[in-house]
Amino acid sequence: MSRIKEIENRLVHAKYKLTTPRRLIMEILLENEGEHLTAEDIHNRLRDKGYQVGLATVYRTLELFCELGILARLNFEDASSYYELEENDQHHHHLICLSCSKIIEFSDELLEDFMESIEKKYGFEVTDHKIKYLGYCSDCSN
Amino acid sequence: MSRIKEIENRLVHAKYKLTTPRRLIMEILLENEGEHLTAEDIHNRLRDKGYQVGLATVYRTLELFCELGILARLNFEDASSYYELEENDQHHHHLICLSCSKIIEFSDELLEDFMESIEKKYGFEVTDHKIKYLGYCSDCSN
DNA sequence: GGATTAATGAATTCCATTATCACTTGAAAA
DNA sequence: TTTTCAAGTGATAATGGAATTCATTAATCC
Structure with missing residues (x-):
């Protein structure tokens, strides 16, 4: 389709x-x-x-x-x-250049070796990161 | 001081x-x-x-x-x-409740078992997450 | 076909933030 | 201390993204 x-x-x-x-x-x-x-x-x-x-x-x-x-x-x-x-529920995240504001996307098959692998893969020097988990807190989840 | x-x-x-x-x-x-x-x-x-x-x-x-x-x-x-x-360079991140907008903070000593451990620790049901790495892309890093 | 509901778009409003500019402050020099 | 003047301030206007209003139009139902 x-x-x-x-x-x-x-x-x-x-x-x-x-x-x-x-x-x-x-x-x-x-x-x-x-x-x-x-x-x-x-x-x-x-x-x-x-x-x-x-x-x-x-x-x-x-x-x-x-x-x-x-x-x-x-x-x-x-x-x-x-x-x-949104492409078929495939999460992806963003590398944001502090200098030129360029945005590079990356997928998240593996969360663990992120930082190192990303730096290598995209030649991106990571100086900071922001993670937000969205969902429902214990007061709201039922 | x-x-x-x-x-x-x-x-x-x-x-x-x-x-x-x-x-x-x-x-x-x-x-x-x-x-x-x-x-x-x-x-x-x-x-x-x-x-x-x-x-x-x-x-x-x-x-x-x-x-x-x-x-x-x-x-x-x-x-x-x-x-x-900003307290002494200690990164921390945020759990954001989609229902009541409550914000719970968590630190990031360990990136790997995040999702599971966070869910347990805070009774927070994670349905989505957003990660942003900030830094310098290969065009800008030197 | 007429009535009901959904969707549209021009204009307005809202609201967080930024810019403007005359005035004030405070710290270094006299 | 007093003077000096860049740095800082504050009332207000301007900005810009987003949401809302409402009259109009399109689609759907009976």
């Missing part, structure tokens, strides 16, 4: 309509797979292609896609949120 | 003046050690204690303290930045 069909199915299955703005936003996301886009980035690219989609709709659609697990929202050190396609 | 004296020294050593607003903000931070405060939190607590310090000054001071390594700025999933005292 094509990538776009699969996403369409997820939308429809969750009782949402596949509208033109949603399809257009989805196309932008697919065309720019691998990049980390802000809502405004997407809004601009739509405009550049001649499509008029309201910024509010872009925000709403991105939020919806996040809820459906189609997208992941990323927060780096600046104020904006960045979005990227 | 007292905590406050030590921080004072760091300021002066970096050629910054020890002004009243900076000292007051430092006191608030020390009084609330262990909490994650926003700029506005600090501003409010100063006001509640009868001190008038401009919000802009609070922001500037927090930024300065971050540069000097006195503070760490934390970005969680909401829009605000949170600040906490």
Whole structure:
């Protein structure tokens, strides 16, 4: 099944309509797979292609896609949120260059020898790391 | 050396003046050690204690303290930045409850058996995790 | 077809943060 | 001490990302 069909199915299955703005936003996301886009980035690219989609709709659609697990929202050190396609539940994390802000992705098959292997693999000199575990605390988990 | 004296020294050593607003903000931070405060939190607590310090000054001071390594700025999933005292280079990370937003801290002596041990130690059901390594990429590291 | 509901988009609002700029402070020099 | 002046401050305006409002439009149901 094509990538776009699969996403369409997820939308429809969750009782949402596949509208033109949603399809257009989805196309932008697919065309720019691998990049980390802000809502405004997407809004601009739509405009550049001649499509008029309201910024509010872009925000709403991105939020919806996040809820459906189609997208992941990323927060780096600046104020904006960045979005990227979630590819088949494959976690991946980010190396963030303090100098040029370049973002390199890496997957997490192995958590243990992370630091050493990553440094070698990407020639990245790690000076700090931030880990966040998300989930439910003992008060909330039942 | 007292905590406050030590921080004072760091300021002066970096050629910054020890002004009243900076000292007051430092006191608030020390009084609330262990909490994650926003700029506005600090501003409010100063006001509640009868001190008038401009919000802009609070922001500037927090930024300065971050540069000097006195503070760490934390970005969680909401829009605000949170600040906490950096205690002697001891990394620690965060468990964030998706339900009540409670934040539990944990240290990182051992990276490997993290997930399991954390779940047990804190009764926290981990459903996702986010790791960011910060440093310098191969283009920037020399 | 008419009614009901979902979705859209322009504009507005919100809110955290940053910039501006005239004024004040405090520490070094006189 | 007093003077001096860069450093620092604070009221307010500006910014920018995100959320909200509401009138309009599109899709779906009976």
